[in-house]
Amino acid sequence: MPLVNLAVVLVSPKTPGNIGSAARAMLNMGARDLRLVAPRCDHLDSQAVAMAVHAADLLREARVYPTLREALADRDLSVGTSARIRADLPAPRHPAQVRPLVRAASAPALVFGPEETGLVNSDLEQCQVTVRVPTGDYASLNLAQAVLLVCYEFLQAQDEVPASERKTATREEMEAMYGHLHQTMHLIGYTDAVRARHTLRLWRAMLDRALMSSAESRLFRGLLRQVEWKVRDAARCGTVEGKAAPADETALD
Known part of the structure; x- marks a missing residue:
């Protein structure tokens, strides 16, 4: 059918x-x-x-x-x-x-x-x-x-001829990636509790347009894990102090 x-x-x-x-x-x-x-x-x-x-x-x-x-x-x-x-x-x-x-x-x-x-x-x-x-x-x-x-x-x-035969990531893989991104945003001070939902919606819109494959979603999460490790390692060494970015860098109005 x-x-x-x-x-x-x-x-x-x-x-x-x-x-x-x-x-x-x-x-x-x-x-x-x-x-x-x-x-x-x-x-x-x-x-x-x-x-x-x-x-x-x-x-x-x-x-x-x-x-x-x-x-x-x-x-x-x-x-x-x-x-x-x-x-x-x-x-x-x-x-x-x-x-x-x-x-x-x-x-x-x-x-x-x-x-x-x-x-x-x-x-x-x-x-x-x-x-x-x-x-x-x-x-x-x-x-x-x-x-x-x-x-x-x-x-x-x-x-119609399919536009692409490319296999994209499942929604569960993408939702897990967005949850990971949300955690990383808070960790690095990219956003705060007030602006987080708006900021994440902008990222969702951009990344969903990319139609990522499963491998690409894992690649992106690998980057997030490296960012998290680097921030926590720097915090342990006492070389980094958490600081939120200016408002115009955290979200596009």
Whole structure:
């Protein structure tokens, strides 16, 4: 099937009917990997099964995760969905613009937020790119409608030549790298608790665009380990005193 490698991730869905309808939309487009993050209802409820119609097996095979990070751990590309512009985060793009990235990925994921709020900033931080379905002035889509439309856009890539066959790092590898970077920033005084989140978002945006391979993420972490060792060694020898960099060197406004 064209989108068989695409995982559709629903974050904290509220109603069984929406989950069932989303499953049906996935099956229509050839996607079969449904993942639920902290659902607020039973995805095997009779209403969900009724709305899924022929996608009932897809519901039964769905995997449930406590956090988005765990749901994305084995994915090498995560695409968030949002209808809003968020500060410090890249602006949403048209799904067709993201199609080459999805086509080139080995294990892409498409992430949808709760029905009432959509994805929050902490969820979108874990997505390399964000898409928005172009609509009229009234931009509120039913969850299943959104799943159907974005999967349809990605389905158009089936006859396109992949932009690259390059294997990128999994999201778990990238999240571990970002955690390591965050620790190193604090260690060397590059940022502080107040500015850390903003600063790390800027680094995430830049490094996610690089589409690092697993080896490259390990290479980057090797540099971070060397920096940490050097700082701690200097501190033991009494040759370095921790000092924060000026504000204009720690973050780009």
